[in-house]
Amino acid sequence: MSLIHDDRIDAVAALPGPSLAGVEDYLALLKPRVMSLVVVTALTGMVAAPGDLHPVLMAISLLCIAVGAGASGALNMWWDADIDAIMTRTATRPVPAGRVTPGEALAFGMTLSVGSVLMLGLTANWLAAGLLAFTIFFYVVIYTMWLKRSTPQNIVIGGLAGAMPPMVAWAAATGSVGLESAVLVALIFMWTPPHFWALALIKCDDYERAGVPMLPVVAGPDETRRQILLYALALGPLGVAPAFIGLGGWLYLAVSIVVGVEFVRRAIVVHRVREGEAARKAAGKLFGFSLVHLFALFATLLIEKAVGLAPLTAPLDGWM
Template structure:
């Protein structure tokens, strides 16, 4: 037997890549906002451990997603260099890594914070790894609409870790991310539609056409703009947040209209690229202002 075949060829950076660090960074930031703006104080060490558990749980979801999707990842230019299709990590290693991190993150969060937060984290991991990755992604063009719930739970989990409850405020934060996800992701899907078609993934541009995708992006963005202002409308965010949300919402609508109008060639791709990039800035700005205005400044003042 070739003994070298029994030794993993993976490097630490490959396992870090399995965690989807870019996605994890958004999870950490939105969960931190939920922790900080919650109306109940918490010891900084407990808050840090809770945040780490949420981050690890998100990373575990990413590893399980890459394990199951290795076959289609190998067919798409955007994902072909990921650790499993490139051969740096075996599927078995990725599966074990994801499962161990899933169990540890949920158990530690339950012991450190509370079991409601741990239950929400467990459900989020299950929803992303099983409901979205194994079912929705390959079977329906509405995959990212329903599956987007997994990425919307972190602020609710952060809030629950501190308060032991779910509130209207945490649900509104969930709703903002939930409605933001489809136009954000479909803007990228318009650019990468050939990749998805090659892999047989029924993303909206592949299954329903680019014209319908542009229409859906516009419709979701028209809903997102007022939902993004809901924290101000409901009184748990201040005027600064309201102004940023209004300006950002108008920017999102303008870019969605540009996508709807520019339907061919380089102008269409540029419009989709601008929408994708700006949508990240928009969500970051909303949560950053909320974090500073209702969290940091509220504690100082």
């Protein structure tokens, strides 16, 4: 079933040689859509943290976190160039399309990784820098190089990397890790599997051709739909939780309930509608709404902070 062989690195090296890259190709290596979510979640963690970080230091710290996320994306594209070339969704990415050579993507990603971690440590603190380094390592080595090709739980465990930006930002602002930032991490961590599995239901044939053991390929679409619903039900309470730990107010509580209920409703539709084009549309609608869901939660926290709305409860004391 798999088209991936043991000589994966040789296959990557055999991709088209001379670089035809433009600025837009290097921007594409950073996965800008993913980076935009990282910026929103990290900014929320930074703004919600106690204390006042100087605006210049805040901007630099946020930039470092965003660049670190982009570096992870570039290294992911370097390593995954062989399967990206097989999948229709990713075949036009700069490395498999031959516009950026694998060596250039590797050098670009490593340079940004080291630079973002060092800059964050020098301008904010080394706890935040260490957390950023861990996030990059976890995404590139643990998820991309190991989990993605070895287990259908790849996106569950690997989702920790994408969930870390609020905690990195919180540490940059405070020099510590608070329970509040851990709740934000848990929220994104629980959101990630149903988000990606909805896409995997649509792109199941792509993953099967590339030999990636995504849940629909290994366990089948019906089990994937069941797992999506279970995660959606677990996500609801986590979405509301920030309102009860000193992060969110009445507006956040209302928004989190509305989008949480809608997320579950769409997951129920995905679970029930299992045949033909209607099933694909249901999965596509859940995938699209999941982005709205996450953005709405974090944007509401930012809005409340910006306009000075009081949280429902007193802030918790940090535990680290």
